[in-house]
Amino acid sequence: MRSHKKLTTTAAALMVSAFIGGNAWAAKYGSPISEADIAAWDIDISTSTGEGLPEGKGTVAEGAKIFAEKCVACHGEKAGGGEMYGSMVGGIGSMTKPKRKLTPGSMYPYAPILFDYVRRTMPMESPQSLTNNEVYALAAYIYNLNGLVPDNATVNADTLRKMKMPNRDGFMTDDRPDVTSTRCMTNCPELEPILKK
Amino acid sequence: MPEKEIVSPVTAGITSQADAERLQFEQRRNFLRNSAAFTGAALAAGAAGSAPAQAAKLAVNKSNKEMGREIEPAVYGMPSKFEAHVKRRRTDVLKNKQHWSDWSMTPIHQQPGITTPNGLFYERHHAGTPDINPDEHALVVHGMVKQPLKFSMDNLMRYRAKSVFNFMECSGNTLTDWQQAKATTVQQSHGLLSCAQWTGVPLSTLLDEAGLDSGAKWVLLEGADGSAHARSIPIEKCMGDALIVYAMNGEALRPENGYPVRAFLPGWEGNVCVKWLRRIKVSDKPWHLRSETARYTDPMPEGKWRQFSMTMECKSVITRPSGGMMLQGPGTYEIEGFAWSGNGTITAVDITTDGGKTWRRADLEGPILDRCLTRFRYTWDWKGGPAKIASRAVDNTNYVQPTITDIAKKRFTSGFVQHHNGIFPWSVSEKGEVKNAIA
Numbered sequence: 001m002r003s004h005k006k007l008t009t010t011a012a013a014l015m016v017s018a019f020i021g022g023n024a025w026a027a028k029y030g031s032p033i034s035e036a037d038i039a040a041w042d043i044d045i046s047t048s049t050g051e052g053l054p055e056g057k058g059t060v061a062e063g064a065k066i067f068a069e070k071c072v073a074c075h076g077e078k079a080g081g082g083e084m085y086g087s088m089v090g091g092i093g094s095m096t097k098p099k100r101k102l103t104p105g106s107m108y109p110y111a112p113i114l115f116d117y118v119r120r121t122m123p124m125e126s127p128q129s130l131t132n133n134e135v136y137a138l139a140a141y142i143y144n145l146n147g148l149v150p151d152n153a154t155v156n157a158d159t160l161r162k163m164k165m166p167n168r169d170g171f172m173t174d175d176r177p178d179v180t181s182t183r184c185m186t187n188c189p190e191l192e193p194i195l196k197k
Numbered sequence: 198m199p200e201k202e203i204v205s206p207v208t209a210g211i212t213s214q215a216d217a218e219r220l221q222f223e224q225r226r227n228f229l230r231n232s233a234a235f236t237g238a239a240l241a242a243g244a245a246g247s248a249p250a251q252a253a254k255l256a257v258n259k260s261n262k263e264m265g266r267e268i269e270p271a272v273y274g275m276p277s278k279f280e281a282h283v284k285r286r287r288t289d290v291l292k293n294k295q296h297w298s299d300w301s302m303t304p305i306h307q308q309p310g311i312t313t314p315n316g317l318f319y320e321r322h323h324a325g326t327p328d329i330n331p332d333e334h335a336l337v338v339h340g341m342v343k344q345p346l347k348f349s350m351d352n353l354m355r356y357r358a359k360s361v362f363n364f365m366e367c368s369g370n371t372l373t374d375w376q377q378a379k380a381t382t383v384q385q386s387h388g389l390l391s392c393a394q395w396t397g398v399p400l401s402t403l404l405d406e407a408g409l410d411s412g413a414k415w416v417l418l419e420g421a422d423g424s425a426h427a428r429s430i431p432i433e434k435c436m437g438d439a440l441i442v443y444a445m446n447g448e449a450l451r452p453e454n455g456y457p458v459r460a461f462l463p464g465w466e467g468n469v470c471v472k473w474l475r476r477i478k479v480s481d482k483p484w485h486l487r488s489e490t491a492r493y494t495d496p497m498p499e500g501k502w503r504q505f506s507m508t509m510e511c512k513s514v515i516t517r518p519s520g521g522m523m524l525q526g527p528g529t530y531e532i533e534g535f536a537w538s539g540n541g542t543i544t545a546v547d548i549t550t551d552g553g554k555t556w557r558r559a560d561l562e563g564p565i566l567d568r569c570l571t572r573f574r575y576t577w578d579w580k581g582g583p584a585k586i587a588s589r590a591v592d593n594t595n596y597v598q599p600t601i602t603d604i605a606k607k608r609f610t611s612g613f614v615q616h617h618n619g620i621f622p623w624s625v626s627e628k629g630e631v632k633n634a635i636a
Binding site for chain 1: 294295297298323324337338339344345346347348349352353355356357375376377403405406407417419423424425427475476478480482483484485486487490491494496497499500501502503504505506507508510545547549552553554555556557585587589591594596597598599600601602603604605606607608610611612620622634635636
């Protein structure tokens with residue numbers, strides 16, 4: 001097989017270098033390509049600024065129609081949860097409750113996250129098939145169901161960029177090791193469950 | 198062996214599956230002990246158990262008296278038909294309603310060495326496994342670089358390769374078992390864990406070739422699968438030990454593990470090691486995608502969420518005896534398991550057999566490698582009464598594996614909670630039944 005042959009060659013080169021040492025040099029094997037030629041792959045949105053959001057727009061009403069055609073089977077009526085997945089509506093204010101409800105409305109710190117995610121992954125059986133206008137319309141519909149844009153809203157790059165999401169300030173960066181434990185060997189406290197019986 | 202053979206909870210006596218599994222493992226252990234592979238292995242000298250019964254008189258093996266199977270002209274070898282029960286399995290503890298964004302778990306209790314066979318390496322995908330033709334696959338590096346570049350697989354394989362032994366663990370490993378004992382077996386509780394020798398090109402080689410712009414701080418890794426799964430990675434990791442790998446355990450990556458090429462970030466959670474890698478984009482800030490805000494974040498007190506907690510901290514678990522197994526009466530038993538740390542090497546593993554009151558050092562079996570599964574062994578003289586056994590690992594940063602109650606002092610543990618590295622106890626009943634004792 002092609003790759004096996006190549007691996008063998010690479011392994012042999014590695015062995016030689018291990019014995020002799022210091023014979024590696026900065027080989028360059030990449031082919032130059034222009035950003036224009038990468039455009040079809042360049043789908044990411046830098047969600048904190050909206051950088052990468054394309055031209056286009058969509059309304060809540062258009063989003064409702066697309067949702068009914070392409071999304072409702074898995075996500076349920078009005079995105080309230082369906083055959084495959086749970087609700088995408090509500091949960092705002094639940095982060096300090098014992099049970100947090102995670103939805104695009106309650107969880108996302110930046111509104112463009114929904115555009116980025118829907119465009120790259122949805123619908124699950126035909127991802128990257130939606131037009132940018134359709135993705136904007138679905139974002140309008142989902143955020144409307146979450147009470148974050150009005151019924152008559154038209155959503156585009158600018159509106160997504162300017163939306164202030166409820167969980168904007170809900171994040172912190174990695175602060176671990178946050179847990180410290182002692183290496184007790186004798187007369188230690190017994191292991192116990194988190195929830196006391 | 199039936200298709201569905203998740204080890205069921207031990208009821209009266211022994212379930213056939215648990216029994217069969219135990220006997221098969223016993224036979225294999227004895228075989229391995231007597232083979233050259235285990236010569237010199239650190240098998241602790243245990244206390245004297247009950248005297249073994251006299252073995253029966255031997256007859257000549259049937260296999261000694263006939264020719265075996267002939268060598269085929271070209272074949273990919275498969276395990277013995279008698280090992281058909283050793284399988285990667287979806288869990289039925291947390292059942293997804295579809296199996297494209299789902300996971301399957303490694304039978305770590307059936308893994309004698311520290312490397313996981315490729316066919317048993319755990320899986321986690323977000324839109325199923327694509328079958329990608331390497332001749333048609335390309336990887337691009339662009340964004341804040343001086344020259345955007347495209348690499349074919351042939352291009353990538355021309356660079357000087359690097360191989361490393363490292364574990365990989367899903368950030369969600371053990372997440373069903375914080376507050377309640379949900380998993381029956383260690384495969385279900387800890388099977389989103391595997392270990393391999395990875396071979397590829399340092400990511401820094403590709404970024405250096407493209408030339409980073411000043412101010413480059415974060416890098417997006419994106420897959421060519423149906424989810425185009427993507428994560429933001431700090432530039433320090435990318436210019437440090439991050440690899441772009443095309444092989445594991447001496448052969449090309451398996452499709453479910455990212456064929457033909459994936460990222461591998463030693464010591465970090467599996468989902469950042471983006472599979473079917475097609476695009477690397479450099480920026481001055483993280484992207485804050487769904488996969489790093491609404492998912493793969495840790496719930497913290499006061500409604501907060503912790504982001505970018507990607508290192509898998511020091512952890513261990515006893516794989517034998519473990520949930521669903523049955524001890525066959527009082528006597529000596531080998532306790533064994535794995536310890537690992539995304540921050541370095543394992544320096545010690547302690548074992549308790551009395552529910553945490555006293556701990557004794559286990560033997561560590563070499564090689565003890567940086568961010569790699571490390572095998573521990575401990576001989577236990579079980580007197581026959583109820584017992585609770587657990588392991589506790591320490592790494593070379595002097596981090597001590599915490600109890601779940603230690604973790605719960607600092608973190609919120611209700612819901613779909615990642616990064617469970619708590620000490621995991623198994624209870625042993627008077628009859629010898631081994632069960633999940635996390636709660």
